Amino acid sequence: MAIPIIPSLLRDNLAALAEDDQRLDGRARFAGRDLEIEIDCLYNAEGSCRVRMGDTIVFAGVKFQIMTPYPDRPTQGGLMTSAEIRPVCGPGWEPGPPSEESIEMGRVVDRGIRESGCINTTELCILPGEKAWQVILDLFAISDDGNMFDAFALAAIAALRTATVPAERFDVGEDYKLPVAGTPIMCSYQKVGGRFVYDASKREELGGDERIHITLGDEGHVHSLQKGLRGVFTADEFTEIMDTAQSRCAELREIVHKLEESQ
Amino acid sequence: MGYEDYQCMDENGIREDGRKADEMRPVEIECGVVPVADGSAYIRWGKNEAIAAVYGPMEAHPRKIQRQDRAILDVRYNMAPFSTSDRIRPGFNRRSREISKVTRDALESVVNLELYPRSKIRVEIEIICAEAGTRCCGITAASVALADAGIPMSDMVVSVAAGKCNGIVLMDLNKPEDNYGEADLPMGILPMTDELVFLQMDGDLSMDEFQLAWDYNVKAAHDVHVIMVEALQKRYGGDV
Numbered sequence: 181m182a183i184p185i186i187p188s189l190l191r192d193n194l195a196a197l198a199e200d201d202q203r204l205d206g207r208a209r210f211a212g213r214d215l216e217i218e219i220d221c222l223y224n225a226e227g228s229c230r231v232r233m234g235d236t237i238v239f240a241g242v243k244f245q246i247m248t249p250y251p252d253r254p255t256q257g258g259l260m261t262s263a264e265i266r267p268v269c270g271p272g273w274e275p276g277p278p279s280e281e282s283i284e285m286g287r288v289v290d291r292g293i294r295e296s297g298c299i300n301t302t303e304l305c306i307l308p309g310e311k312a313w314q315v316i317l318d319l320f321a322i323s324d325d326g327n328m329f330d331a332f333a334l335a336a337i338a339a340l341r342t343a344t345v346p347a348e349r350f351d352v353g354e355d356y357k358l359p360v361a362g363t364p365i366m367c368s369y370q371k372v373g374g375r376f377v378y379d380a381s382k383r384e385e386l387g388g389d390e391r392i393h394i395t396l397g398d399e400g401h402v403h404s405l406q407k408g409l410r411g412v413f414t415a416d417e418f419t420e421i422m423d424t425a426q427s428r429c430a431e432l433r434e435i436v437h438k439l440e441e442s443q
Numbered sequence: 444m445g446y447e448d449y450q451c452m453d454e455n456g457i458r459e460d461g462r463k464a465d466e467m468r469p470v471e472i473e474c475g476v477v478p479v480a481d482g483s484a485y486i487r488w489g490k491n492e493a494i495a496a497v498y499g500p501m502e503a504h505p506r507k508i509q510r511q512d513r514a515i516l517d518v519r520y521n522m523a524p525f526s527t528s529d530r531i532r533p534g535f536n537r538r539s540r541e542i543s544k545v546t547r548d549a550l551e552s553v554v555n556l557e558l559y560p561r562s563k564i565r566v567e568i569e570i571i572c573a574e575a576g577t578r579c580c581g582i583t584a585a586s587v588a589l590a591d592a593g594i595p596m597s598d599m600v601v602s603v604a605a606g607k608c609n610g611i612v613l614m615d616l617n618k619p620e621d622n623y624g625e626a627d628l629p630m631g632i633l634p635m636t637d638e639l640v641f642l643q644m645d646g647d648l649s650m651d652e653f654q655l656a657w658d659y660n661v662k663a664a665h666d667v668h669v670i671m672v673e674a675l676q677k678r679y680g681g682d683v
Binding site: 222223224225228235237239241242243245262264266267268269270271275277278316318320322323324325349382 | 498
């Protein structure tokens with residue numbers, strides 16, 4: 181990504197708003213933008229989801245390949261996540277090899293899903309030592325207006341939970357639903373004008389400081405954390421956002437489950 | 444299924460997906476689907492789905508790519524990893540580079556580049572679901588996105604393709620027809636004058652077949668043009 185020119189005016193503006201506990205778009209500190217989720221929206225993907233949070237739009241697509249299990253884990257398949265942020269999604273994104281930002285996004289989303297244990301790699305085994313499924317989760321952004329982490333993570337888990345293993349196409353039995361035990365959800369907070377806000381927009385990201393990503397599992401357990409960008413935060417600040425993350429993650433999990441039932 | 448076994452048409456002259464020989468797949472276009480872009484368009488063409496976004500005109504850098512007398516178009520065609528039945532490895536390949544280039548050559552023929560010396564206009568084409576004919580989808584969507592961005596153009600490029608399967612000339616081949624077929628003729632047509640800015644062909648066509656495929660394409664281009672104009676009218680109103 182090109183180095184953005186951050187007008188100090190924007191930073192001053194954000195700081196002034198923060199004094200009155202306000203945000204650029206009038207949201208409350210921990211309020212998210214309008215959310216739209218659509219599952220099973222891509223014909224050629226075995227699992228797919230489109231998420232729109234405000235003007236941020238992303239897709240997640242699940243594909244399957246047959247792999248040879250690693251010699252030290254002959255009964256396990258694999259999960260691979262890759263985030264591709266193509267220049268289509270904003271004026272600041274440029275073509276070329278994956279940027280640091282997109283690698284970080286892919287890895288943080290991957291960790292949340294992997295560490296929650298919702299995908300049991302042993303269940304992906306077809307023939308021990310010879311054949312296993314490799315689940316490939318591709319994250320693909322169309323429009324970046326901030327907080328792509330959460331959009332990606334939400335699209336990712338919804339796409340996985342509704343994915344079908346294409347066994348017939350690979351001649352290894354009948355198609356079946358990919359078993360996913362659990363719904364890990366990520367919530368991200370960015371420090372804007374000296375305090376953390378939830379679901380930062382692009383302008384808040386440009387004029388903000390450090391961000392923190394929290395992934396919580398079904399029982400409210402923490403599965404992944406990541407602090408990004410330059411900045412210092414206190415234990416009290418962290419406790420505050422952790423508390424709000426618990427309730428927001430539960431809300432989002434509920435939305436994903438409702439969507440699955442309606443499928 | 445083997446190459447010889449594939450039958451694209453039943454005895455009533457109806458193709459697998461219910462179309463007649465000269466019939467296109469349904470096309471839907473919507474403008475403004477990428478809110479952060481200066482112009483954008485979504486196209487659904489049968490099962491093909493593509494998104495095009497336009498950014499600019501903006502400063503062209505590095506400076507050595509600048510043209511003193513006109514703007515340049517920076518066109519990228521890309522297929523999402525999940526857009527086909529076998530996953531595509533992310534990144535550019537020879538196919539996507541060539542399609543990016545012919546798309547640029549087509550669009551540079553209609554955009555009034557002289558209005559923006561030393562600048563560039565980025566055109567991003569992303570195929571999110573592919574079912575044969577994605578380059579035509581991409582060019583058509585990019586034309587609408589350029590218009591949506593308010594970039595002056597002499598006309599919009601409409602790209603369509605006809606081909607041949609089982610010896611029958613067919614409009615707008617779908618995936619199996621393309622795989623088992625004998626020829627494909629994609630064209631980029633300017634509907635106001637019926638001039639061409641894009642032409643490719645591979646396979647085997649007699650002169651008669653070629654003429655028929657050509658005529659199919661010209662007619663189809665006018666049909667698609669109506670849909671393109673409607674998409675723009677829906678966003679901006681007024682006559683075109």
